[in-house]
Amino acid sequence: MQRFTCPFCGLRDEREFSFAGESGKTRPDTAAEVSDADWSAYLFTGTNPRGRTDEIWVHTPCQEYFRMIRDTVTMEVLETVPLRRDPS
Protein backbone atom coordinates (compact mmCIF):
# COMPACT_ATOMS: atom_id res chain seq x y z
CA MET A 1 0.00 0.00 0.00
CA GLN A 2 1.12 3.51 -0.71
CA ARG A 3 1.14 6.37 1.72
CA PHE A 4 0.12 9.85 0.66
CA THR A 5 0.77 13.12 2.47
CA CYS A 6 -2.35 15.06 3.31
CA PRO A 7 -1.25 18.73 3.51
CA PHE A 8 -3.27 19.03 6.70
CA CYS A 9 -2.81 15.70 8.49
CA GLY A 10 0.52 14.42 7.22
CA LEU A 11 1.46 10.97 5.98
CA ARG A 12 -1.53 8.57 5.83
CA ASP A 13 -2.53 5.28 4.23
CA GLU A 14 -3.71 5.29 0.61
CA ARG A 15 -7.07 3.88 1.75
CA GLU A 16 -7.94 7.16 3.47
CA PHE A 17 -7.84 9.06 0.19
CA SER A 18 -10.09 9.36 -2.83
CA PHE A 19 -9.45 10.73 -6.25
CA ALA A 20 -11.78 13.66 -6.89
CA GLY A 21 -10.93 15.06 -10.30
CA GLU A 22 -8.42 16.41 -12.72
CA SER A 23 -6.81 19.66 -11.70
CA GLY A 24 -7.57 22.63 -13.94
CA LYS A 25 -10.58 21.01 -15.59
CA THR A 26 -13.36 23.53 -15.17
CA ARG A 27 -17.04 22.90 -15.66
CA PRO A 28 -18.42 24.81 -18.66
CA ASP A 29 -20.72 27.68 -17.77
CA THR A 30 -24.10 25.96 -18.06
CA ALA A 31 -25.96 29.27 -17.77
CA ALA A 32 -24.67 30.01 -21.26
CA GLU A 33 -24.92 27.82 -24.37
CA VAL A 34 -22.62 24.78 -24.12
CA SER A 35 -21.93 22.74 -27.25
CA ASP A 36 -22.34 18.95 -27.16
CA ALA A 37 -18.65 18.57 -27.95
CA ASP A 38 -17.55 20.80 -25.04
CA TRP A 39 -19.94 19.16 -22.62
CA SER A 40 -18.98 15.61 -23.53
CA ALA A 41 -15.30 16.55 -23.42
CA TYR A 42 -15.85 17.92 -19.92
CA LEU A 43 -17.70 14.82 -18.79
CA PHE A 44 -15.72 12.04 -20.42
CA THR A 45 -12.40 13.14 -21.83
CA GLY A 46 -9.54 13.55 -19.41
CA THR A 47 -5.88 13.99 -20.20
CA ASN A 48 -5.10 10.53 -18.76
CA PRO A 49 -1.36 11.25 -18.93
CA ARG A 50 1.38 8.68 -18.81
CA GLY A 51 3.85 10.28 -16.41
CA ARG A 52 3.33 13.48 -14.43
CA THR A 53 -0.26 14.26 -13.54
CA ASP A 54 -1.94 17.03 -11.57
CA GLU A 55 -5.07 16.02 -9.69
CA ILE A 56 -7.49 16.98 -6.94
CA TRP A 57 -7.82 14.42 -4.14
CA VAL A 58 -9.75 14.35 -0.92
CA HIS A 59 -8.55 13.03 2.43
CA THR A 60 -11.70 11.33 3.74
CA PRO A 61 -11.15 11.68 7.52
CA CYS A 62 -10.51 15.44 7.43
CA GLN A 63 -12.65 16.08 4.31
CA GLU A 64 -10.09 18.50 2.91
CA TYR A 65 -9.54 18.67 -0.82
CA PHE A 66 -6.03 19.27 -2.05
CA ARG A 67 -3.84 19.11 -5.12
CA MET A 68 -1.58 16.14 -5.70
CA ILE A 69 1.14 16.08 -8.32
CA ARG A 70 2.21 12.50 -8.92
CA ASP A 71 3.66 10.20 -11.54
CA THR A 72 1.32 7.61 -13.06
CA VAL A 73 4.16 5.30 -14.08
CA THR A 74 6.46 5.29 -11.05
CA MET A 75 3.62 5.97 -8.54
CA GLU A 76 5.86 8.60 -6.97
CA VAL A 77 4.01 11.43 -5.23
CA LEU A 78 5.86 14.60 -6.21
CA GLU A 79 3.91 17.15 -4.21
CA THR A 80 0.69 17.69 -2.26
CA VAL A 81 -0.51 21.24 -1.61
CA PRO A 82 -3.71 22.87 -0.35
CA LEU A 83 -5.99 24.08 -3.15
CA ARG A 84 -5.38 27.74 -2.44
CA ARG A 85 -1.64 27.42 -2.87
CA ASP A 86 0.24 26.89 -6.12
CA PRO A 87 2.55 23.90 -6.35
CA SER A 88 6.24 24.76 -6.50
Add this chain to the structure above:
Amino acid sequence: MKRYSAFAIAREGFRAHKGWDRAWTAPEPRKNYDVIIVGAGGHGLATAYYLGRNFGITNVAILEKGWLGGGNTGRNTTIIRSNYLQDPSAAIYEKARSLYETLSQDLNYNVMFSPRGLIMLAQTHHEVRGYQRTAHANKLQGVDTEWISPTRVKELCPIIELKGPRYPVLGGLYQERGGTARHDAVAWGYARACSAMGMDIIQNCEVTGIRTEAGRVRGVSTTKGEIDCQKLGIVVAGHSGVLAQMAGFRLPIESVALQALVSEPIKPCMDVVVMANTVHGYMSQSDKGEMVIGGGADGFNNYTQRGSFHHIEETVRSLIETFPMVSRLKMLRQWGGIVDMTGDRSPILSKTPVDNIFINCGWGTGGFKAIPGSGWGFAELMATGESALCEAFSLDRFRAGRFIDESVAAGVAH
Protein backbone atom coordinates in the same frame (compact mmCIF):
# COMPACT_ATOMS: atom_id res chain seq x y z
CA MET B 1 2.49 -23.67 -42.22
CA LYS B 2 2.60 -27.29 -41.18
CA ARG B 3 -0.74 -28.33 -39.75
CA TYR B 4 -0.89 -29.60 -36.19
CA SER B 5 -2.62 -32.98 -35.87
CA ALA B 6 -2.36 -36.29 -34.09
CA PHE B 7 -0.65 -37.62 -37.19
CA ALA B 8 1.91 -34.79 -37.08
CA ILE B 9 2.74 -35.60 -33.45
CA ALA B 10 3.21 -39.27 -34.36
CA ARG B 11 5.37 -38.36 -37.38
CA GLU B 12 7.57 -36.04 -35.34
CA GLY B 13 7.75 -38.64 -32.59
CA PHE B 14 9.69 -40.85 -34.99
CA ARG B 15 12.26 -38.16 -35.78
CA ALA B 16 12.99 -36.66 -32.37
CA HIS B 17 10.62 -33.71 -32.94
CA LYS B 18 13.09 -31.99 -35.24
CA GLY B 19 10.62 -31.18 -37.99
CA TRP B 20 8.48 -28.55 -36.27
CA ASP B 21 8.45 -25.05 -37.77
CA ARG B 22 8.50 -21.90 -35.70
CA ALA B 23 4.89 -20.96 -35.00
CA TRP B 24 5.45 -17.48 -36.43
CA THR B 25 8.32 -15.74 -38.17
CA ALA B 26 10.33 -12.83 -36.77
CA PRO B 27 10.81 -10.49 -39.75
CA GLU B 28 12.32 -7.02 -39.89
CA PRO B 29 9.75 -4.39 -40.90
CA ARG B 30 9.42 -3.47 -44.58
CA LYS B 31 9.01 0.14 -45.71
CA ASN B 32 5.36 -0.05 -46.61
CA TYR B 33 2.21 -1.96 -45.70
CA ASP B 34 -1.45 -1.68 -46.64
CA VAL B 35 -2.46 -1.96 -43.00
CA ILE B 36 -0.51 -1.53 -39.79
CA ILE B 37 -2.01 -2.75 -36.55
CA VAL B 38 -0.38 -1.36 -33.41
CA GLY B 39 -0.56 -3.89 -30.61
CA ALA B 40 -0.06 -7.65 -30.95
CA GLY B 41 -2.46 -8.64 -28.22
CA GLY B 42 -5.54 -10.75 -28.77
CA HIS B 43 -7.63 -7.96 -30.28
CA GLY B 44 -4.88 -6.74 -32.62
CA LEU B 45 -3.98 -10.21 -33.84
CA ALA B 46 -7.63 -11.19 -34.27
CA THR B 47 -8.20 -8.03 -36.31
CA ALA B 48 -5.27 -8.90 -38.55
CA TYR B 49 -6.44 -12.50 -38.89
CA TYR B 50 -9.97 -11.57 -39.99
CA LEU B 51 -8.61 -8.86 -42.33
CA GLY B 52 -6.78 -11.68 -44.10
CA ARG B 53 -9.39 -14.38 -43.80
CA ASN B 54 -12.54 -12.38 -44.52
CA PHE B 55 -11.22 -9.62 -46.76
CA GLY B 56 -8.05 -11.00 -48.36
CA ILE B 57 -5.90 -8.16 -46.99
CA THR B 58 -2.60 -9.80 -46.09
CA ASN B 59 -0.05 -7.01 -46.63
CA VAL B 60 -0.30 -6.31 -42.92
CA ALA B 61 2.20 -5.58 -40.16
CA ILE B 62 1.39 -6.00 -36.50
CA LEU B 63 3.72 -3.94 -34.33
CA GLU B 64 4.26 -4.81 -30.71
CA LYS B 65 6.18 -2.79 -28.11
CA GLY B 66 6.96 -5.78 -25.94
CA TRP B 67 6.23 -9.40 -26.69
CA LEU B 68 3.18 -10.85 -28.36
CA GLY B 69 0.26 -11.36 -25.97
CA GLY B 70 2.25 -9.92 -23.06
CA GLY B 71 -0.21 -7.20 -22.11
CA ASN B 72 -3.76 -7.74 -20.94
CA THR B 73 -4.15 -10.83 -23.15
CA GLY B 74 -1.75 -12.63 -20.85
CA ARG B 75 -3.01 -11.00 -17.66
CA ASN B 76 -6.75 -11.61 -17.56
CA THR B 77 -8.71 -14.32 -15.79
CA THR B 78 -9.67 -16.03 -19.11
CA ILE B 79 -13.44 -15.84 -18.59
CA ILE B 80 -15.73 -16.02 -21.62
CA ARG B 81 -19.40 -15.03 -21.42
CA SER B 82 -21.93 -12.98 -23.34
CA ASN B 83 -24.69 -12.33 -20.80
CA TYR B 84 -24.83 -8.58 -21.34
CA LEU B 85 -27.87 -6.39 -21.03
CA GLN B 86 -27.73 -4.04 -24.00
CA ASP B 87 -28.32 -5.23 -27.56
CA PRO B 88 -25.06 -3.99 -29.14
CA SER B 89 -23.02 -5.60 -26.35
CA ALA B 90 -24.91 -8.89 -26.54
CA ALA B 91 -24.35 -8.94 -30.31
CA ILE B 92 -20.58 -8.48 -30.24
CA TYR B 93 -19.91 -10.63 -27.14
CA GLU B 94 -22.16 -13.43 -28.41
CA LYS B 95 -20.41 -13.27 -31.79
CA ALA B 96 -17.13 -13.64 -29.91
CA ARG B 97 -18.39 -16.51 -27.77
CA SER B 98 -19.72 -18.40 -30.76
CA LEU B 99 -16.42 -17.91 -32.63
CA TYR B 100 -14.58 -19.25 -29.59
CA GLU B 101 -16.52 -22.51 -29.91
CA THR B 102 -14.77 -23.39 -33.16
CA LEU B 103 -11.64 -21.28 -32.78
CA SER B 104 -9.32 -24.22 -32.18
CA GLN B 105 -10.45 -25.80 -35.47
CA ASP B 106 -10.37 -22.49 -37.38
CA LEU B 107 -6.85 -21.68 -36.25
CA ASN B 108 -5.60 -25.28 -36.13
CA TYR B 109 -4.35 -24.36 -32.66
CA ASN B 110 -5.78 -25.65 -29.42
CA VAL B 111 -7.04 -22.63 -27.48
CA MET B 112 -8.51 -25.00 -24.86
CA PHE B 113 -11.94 -23.40 -24.93
CA SER B 114 -13.83 -24.92 -22.05
CA PRO B 115 -17.56 -24.07 -22.02
CA ARG B 116 -17.86 -25.17 -18.41
CA GLY B 117 -20.69 -22.84 -17.49
CA LEU B 118 -20.70 -19.53 -15.71
CA ILE B 119 -22.82 -18.25 -12.84
CA MET B 120 -23.21 -14.62 -11.85
CA LEU B 121 -24.45 -14.71 -8.27
CA ALA B 122 -27.27 -12.49 -7.13
CA GLN B 123 -26.59 -11.58 -3.51
CA THR B 124 -28.91 -8.61 -3.05
CA HIS B 125 -32.51 -8.05 -4.11
CA HIS B 126 -31.33 -5.44 -6.59
CA GLU B 127 -29.13 -8.01 -8.24
CA VAL B 128 -32.00 -10.51 -8.35
CA ARG B 129 -34.10 -8.03 -10.30
CA GLY B 130 -31.14 -6.95 -12.43
CA TYR B 131 -30.17 -10.46 -13.47
CA GLN B 132 -33.75 -11.56 -14.09
CA ARG B 133 -34.00 -8.58 -16.40
CA THR B 134 -30.77 -9.59 -18.10
CA ALA B 135 -32.04 -13.15 -18.51
CA HIS B 136 -35.18 -11.79 -20.23
CA ALA B 137 -33.13 -9.45 -22.41
CA ASN B 138 -30.81 -12.31 -23.36
CA LYS B 139 -33.80 -14.42 -24.48
CA LEU B 140 -34.80 -11.66 -26.88
CA GLN B 141 -31.22 -11.31 -28.08
CA GLY B 142 -30.84 -15.03 -28.68
CA VAL B 143 -28.20 -15.42 -25.97
CA ASP B 144 -28.63 -18.65 -24.05
CA THR B 145 -28.84 -17.73 -20.36
CA GLU B 146 -31.24 -18.60 -17.55
CA TRP B 147 -32.13 -17.50 -14.05
CA ILE B 148 -31.42 -20.29 -11.54
CA SER B 149 -32.36 -20.89 -7.92
CA PRO B 150 -29.93 -21.06 -4.96
CA THR B 151 -30.41 -24.85 -4.83
CA ARG B 152 -29.29 -25.16 -8.44
CA VAL B 153 -26.32 -22.86 -7.69
CA LYS B 154 -25.28 -25.20 -4.88
CA GLU B 155 -25.65 -28.23 -7.19
CA LEU B 156 -23.42 -26.63 -9.80
CA CYS B 157 -20.88 -25.34 -7.30
CA PRO B 158 -20.85 -27.36 -4.07
CA ILE B 159 -18.08 -25.32 -2.40
CA ILE B 160 -20.32 -22.27 -2.22
CA GLU B 161 -21.88 -21.02 1.06
CA LEU B 162 -25.44 -19.93 0.35
CA LYS B 163 -26.42 -18.48 3.69
CA GLY B 164 -24.29 -15.43 3.97
CA PRO B 165 -24.56 -13.96 6.61
CA ARG B 166 -23.98 -10.59 5.00
CA TYR B 167 -24.66 -11.56 1.42
CA PRO B 168 -26.72 -14.75 1.06
CA VAL B 169 -26.94 -16.28 -2.41
CA LEU B 170 -30.43 -15.53 -3.74
CA GLY B 171 -30.00 -17.08 -7.14
CA GLY B 172 -27.87 -16.63 -10.20
CA LEU B 173 -27.68 -15.80 -13.88
CA TYR B 174 -26.38 -18.95 -15.51
CA GLN B 175 -24.80 -19.16 -18.94
CA GLU B 176 -24.18 -22.80 -19.68
CA ARG B 177 -22.06 -22.12 -22.76
CA GLY B 178 -19.83 -19.59 -21.01
CA GLY B 179 -16.48 -20.70 -19.65
CA THR B 180 -12.78 -20.17 -20.07
CA ALA B 181 -10.03 -20.58 -22.65
CA ARG B 182 -6.25 -20.61 -22.53
CA HIS B 183 -5.50 -16.91 -22.96
CA ASP B 184 -1.93 -17.22 -24.26
CA ALA B 185 -3.01 -19.82 -26.78
CA VAL B 186 -5.58 -17.43 -28.23
CA ALA B 187 -2.83 -14.91 -28.98
CA TRP B 188 -0.43 -17.61 -30.19
CA GLY B 189 -3.04 -19.27 -32.38
CA TYR B 190 -3.98 -16.01 -34.09
CA ALA B 191 -0.31 -15.06 -34.44
CA ARG B 192 0.53 -18.37 -36.10
CA ALA B 193 -2.41 -18.05 -38.49
CA CYS B 194 -1.49 -14.43 -39.35
CA SER B 195 2.12 -15.37 -39.96
CA ALA B 196 0.98 -18.23 -42.21
CA MET B 197 -0.96 -15.73 -44.34
CA GLY B 198 2.26 -13.76 -44.86
CA MET B 199 1.66 -11.03 -42.32
CA ASP B 200 4.62 -9.57 -40.40
CA ILE B 201 4.45 -9.68 -36.61
CA ILE B 202 7.18 -7.37 -35.38
CA GLN B 203 7.90 -7.60 -31.68
CA ASN B 204 10.05 -5.24 -29.59
CA CYS B 205 9.05 -2.44 -31.94
CA GLU B 206 7.56 0.54 -30.16
CA VAL B 207 5.58 3.15 -32.06
CA THR B 208 7.02 6.55 -31.14
CA GLY B 209 5.04 8.77 -33.48
CA ILE B 210 2.22 8.79 -36.03
CA ARG B 211 2.73 10.70 -39.26
CA THR B 212 -0.28 12.38 -40.83
CA GLU B 213 -0.68 14.57 -43.90
CA ALA B 214 -3.76 16.67 -44.68
CA GLY B 215 -5.81 14.88 -42.05
CA ARG B 216 -4.85 11.45 -43.31
CA VAL B 217 -2.46 8.88 -41.94
CA ARG B 218 0.85 8.34 -43.78
CA GLY B 219 2.70 5.99 -41.49
CA VAL B 220 4.31 5.50 -38.13
CA SER B 221 7.70 6.17 -36.60
CA THR B 222 9.01 3.26 -34.60
CA THR B 223 12.09 2.15 -32.74
CA LYS B 224 12.84 0.07 -35.86
CA GLY B 225 12.50 3.01 -38.28
CA GLU B 226 9.82 4.68 -40.36
CA ILE B 227 7.03 2.52 -41.78
CA ASP B 228 4.37 3.76 -44.21
CA CYS B 229 0.81 2.51 -44.34
CA GLN B 230 -2.54 3.13 -46.00
CA LYS B 231 -4.56 2.34 -42.91
CA LEU B 232 -3.67 2.24 -39.23
CA GLY B 233 -5.47 0.33 -36.49
CA ILE B 234 -4.67 1.25 -32.89
CA VAL B 235 -5.39 -1.67 -30.58
CA VAL B 236 -3.31 -0.97 -27.49
CA ALA B 237 -5.76 -1.11 -24.55
CA GLY B 238 -4.34 0.87 -21.61
CA HIS B 239 -2.00 2.94 -23.75
CA SER B 240 -4.66 4.03 -26.26
CA GLY B 241 -4.57 7.58 -24.95
CA VAL B 242 -0.82 7.78 -25.54
CA LEU B 243 -1.20 6.65 -29.18
CA ALA B 244 -4.19 8.95 -29.75
CA GLN B 245 -2.13 11.87 -28.54
CA MET B 246 0.54 11.02 -31.14
CA ALA B 247 -2.17 11.20 -33.80
CA GLY B 248 -3.48 14.48 -32.40
CA PHE B 249 -6.79 13.58 -30.80
CA ARG B 250 -8.07 12.66 -27.37
CA LEU B 251 -10.05 9.68 -26.17
CA PRO B 252 -12.63 9.35 -23.41
CA ILE B 253 -10.45 6.72 -21.75
CA GLU B 254 -9.08 6.37 -18.24
CA SER B 255 -6.18 3.97 -17.71
CA VAL B 256 -6.37 2.04 -14.48
CA ALA B 257 -4.49 -0.95 -13.09
CA LEU B 258 -6.64 -4.03 -12.58
CA GLN B 259 -5.23 -7.03 -10.79
CA ALA B 260 -5.76 -10.73 -10.38
CA LEU B 261 -4.21 -13.51 -8.36
CA VAL B 262 -3.99 -17.28 -8.26
CA SER B 263 -3.76 -19.70 -5.37
CA GLU B 264 -1.57 -22.73 -5.00
CA PRO B 265 -2.81 -25.64 -7.17
CA ILE B 266 -5.35 -27.88 -5.47
CA LYS B 267 -7.42 -30.87 -6.52
CA PRO B 268 -10.45 -30.20 -8.75
CA CYS B 269 -13.19 -28.63 -6.65
CA MET B 270 -15.02 -26.23 -8.92
CA ASP B 271 -15.93 -26.86 -12.54
CA VAL B 272 -17.85 -23.66 -13.22
CA VAL B 273 -16.90 -20.00 -13.24
CA VAL B 274 -18.55 -18.04 -10.44
CA MET B 275 -18.75 -14.26 -10.34
CA ALA B 276 -19.92 -12.56 -7.18
CA ASN B 277 -20.28 -8.95 -8.17
CA THR B 278 -21.68 -7.60 -4.91
CA VAL B 279 -18.67 -8.70 -2.92
CA HIS B 280 -16.54 -8.02 -5.99
CA GLY B 281 -14.83 -11.33 -6.40
CA TYR B 282 -14.86 -13.96 -9.09
CA MET B 283 -13.22 -17.30 -9.22
CA SER B 284 -12.60 -20.30 -11.44
CA GLN B 285 -10.21 -23.21 -11.30
CA SER B 286 -7.53 -23.52 -13.94
CA ASP B 287 -6.57 -26.83 -15.53
CA LYS B 288 -3.45 -26.77 -13.36
CA GLY B 289 -5.66 -26.63 -10.27
CA GLU B 290 -4.98 -23.05 -9.24
CA MET B 291 -7.96 -21.01 -8.12
CA VAL B 292 -7.92 -17.98 -10.43
CA ILE B 293 -9.29 -14.94 -8.64
CA GLY B 294 -10.10 -11.58 -10.15
CA GLY B 295 -9.51 -8.58 -7.97
CA GLY B 296 -10.45 -4.95 -7.97
CA ALA B 297 -9.13 -1.99 -9.91
CA ASP B 298 -7.12 0.81 -8.37
CA GLY B 299 -9.30 3.82 -7.65
CA PHE B 300 -7.16 6.21 -9.68
CA ASN B 301 -5.44 6.42 -13.04
CA ASN B 302 -2.05 4.85 -13.42
CA TYR B 303 0.15 2.94 -15.83
CA THR B 304 1.86 0.51 -13.47
CA GLN B 305 1.21 -3.14 -14.28
CA ARG B 306 1.36 -3.95 -10.61
CA GLY B 307 -1.78 -3.57 -8.50
CA SER B 308 -1.82 -2.93 -4.79
CA PHE B 309 -1.80 -5.13 -1.75
CA HIS B 310 -4.85 -3.78 0.03
CA HIS B 311 -7.03 -4.62 -2.98
CA ILE B 312 -5.92 -8.25 -2.79
CA GLU B 313 -6.81 -8.22 0.87
CA GLU B 314 -10.27 -6.79 0.14
CA THR B 315 -10.95 -9.30 -2.65
CA VAL B 316 -9.91 -12.34 -0.67
CA ARG B 317 -11.68 -11.15 2.45
CA SER B 318 -14.94 -10.74 0.56
CA LEU B 319 -14.60 -14.10 -1.19
CA ILE B 320 -14.19 -15.97 2.10
CA GLU B 321 -17.82 -15.37 3.02
CA THR B 322 -19.12 -16.95 -0.18
CA PHE B 323 -16.32 -19.52 -0.53
CA PRO B 324 -15.19 -20.38 3.03
CA MET B 325 -12.54 -22.80 1.72
CA VAL B 326 -10.57 -19.83 0.36
CA SER B 327 -9.48 -19.05 3.91
CA ARG B 328 -7.29 -22.19 3.85
CA LEU B 329 -5.67 -21.42 0.53
CA LYS B 330 -2.22 -19.96 0.07
CA MET B 331 -2.07 -17.39 -2.68
CA LEU B 332 0.69 -18.07 -5.14
CA ARG B 333 1.15 -14.96 -7.21
CA GLN B 334 -0.47 -11.70 -8.17
CA TRP B 335 -0.18 -9.41 -11.18
CA GLY B 336 -1.74 -6.35 -12.75
CA GLY B 337 -2.60 -4.99 -16.17
CA ILE B 338 -3.55 -1.55 -17.44
CA VAL B 339 -7.18 -1.49 -18.47
CA ASP B 340 -8.81 1.22 -20.57
CA MET B 341 -12.08 2.34 -19.04
CA THR B 342 -14.75 4.37 -20.82
CA GLY B 343 -17.57 6.33 -19.21
CA ASP B 344 -20.28 3.79 -20.11
CA ARG B 345 -18.02 0.73 -19.60
CA SER B 346 -18.46 -0.27 -23.23
CA PRO B 347 -15.69 -0.43 -25.81
CA ILE B 348 -14.85 1.92 -28.65
CA LEU B 349 -14.52 0.44 -32.15
CA SER B 350 -14.48 3.44 -34.35
CA LYS B 351 -13.12 5.70 -37.02
CA THR B 352 -11.20 8.64 -35.59
CA PRO B 353 -10.83 12.34 -36.47
CA VAL B 354 -7.84 11.34 -38.64
CA ASP B 355 -8.74 9.62 -41.93
CA ASN B 356 -7.80 5.96 -42.11
CA ILE B 357 -6.88 5.71 -38.46
CA PHE B 358 -9.18 3.33 -36.63
CA ILE B 359 -9.30 2.67 -32.94
CA ASN B 360 -10.28 -0.42 -30.99
CA CYS B 361 -10.10 0.21 -27.24
CA GLY B 362 -12.11 0.72 -24.09
CA TRP B 363 -12.62 -2.97 -23.36
CA GLY B 364 -11.82 -2.07 -19.80
CA THR B 365 -11.99 -4.94 -17.38
CA GLY B 366 -13.47 -7.49 -19.79
CA GLY B 367 -11.76 -7.67 -23.15
CA PHE B 368 -10.53 -11.24 -23.34
CA LYS B 369 -13.97 -12.76 -23.89
CA ALA B 370 -14.55 -10.41 -26.81
CA ILE B 371 -11.37 -11.07 -28.78
CA PRO B 372 -12.78 -12.99 -31.79
CA GLY B 373 -15.89 -10.80 -32.11
CA SER B 374 -13.88 -7.62 -31.71
CA GLY B 375 -11.40 -8.74 -34.36
CA TRP B 376 -14.24 -9.81 -36.68
CA GLY B 377 -16.07 -6.49 -36.43
CA PHE B 378 -13.00 -4.26 -36.38
CA ALA B 379 -11.53 -5.97 -39.46
CA GLU B 380 -14.81 -5.31 -41.27
CA LEU B 381 -14.72 -1.68 -40.15
CA MET B 382 -11.11 -1.24 -41.32
CA ALA B 383 -11.64 -3.01 -44.63
CA THR B 384 -15.00 -1.58 -45.68
CA GLY B 385 -15.46 1.53 -43.55
CA GLU B 386 -18.56 0.18 -41.83
CA SER B 387 -19.59 -2.71 -39.65
CA ALA B 388 -22.93 -3.52 -38.10
CA LEU B 389 -21.21 -5.05 -35.06
CA CYS B 390 -19.18 -1.89 -34.41
CA GLU B 391 -21.66 0.81 -35.38
CA ALA B 392 -23.03 1.46 -31.90
CA PHE B 393 -19.51 1.56 -30.41
CA SER B 394 -18.38 4.69 -32.24
CA LEU B 395 -16.45 7.50 -30.55
CA ASP B 396 -19.30 9.79 -31.50
CA ARG B 397 -21.66 8.23 -28.96
CA PHE B 398 -20.17 10.24 -26.10
CA ARG B 399 -21.05 13.47 -27.87
CA ALA B 400 -24.43 12.25 -29.07
CA GLY B 401 -25.38 10.74 -25.71
CA ARG B 402 -26.08 7.28 -27.16
CA PHE B 403 -24.36 5.35 -24.39
CA ILE B 404 -24.29 1.60 -24.22
CA ASP B 405 -24.59 1.62 -20.50
CA GLU B 406 -23.15 -1.58 -19.11
CA SER B 407 -21.75 0.14 -16.05
CA VAL B 408 -24.59 -1.24 -13.95
CA ALA B 409 -24.86 -4.58 -15.71
CA ALA B 410 -21.18 -5.31 -15.97
CA GLY B 411 -19.21 -2.43 -14.55
CA VAL B 412 -17.55 -4.80 -12.13
CA ALA B 413 -14.20 -6.22 -13.08
CA HIS B 414 -14.91 -9.26 -15.24
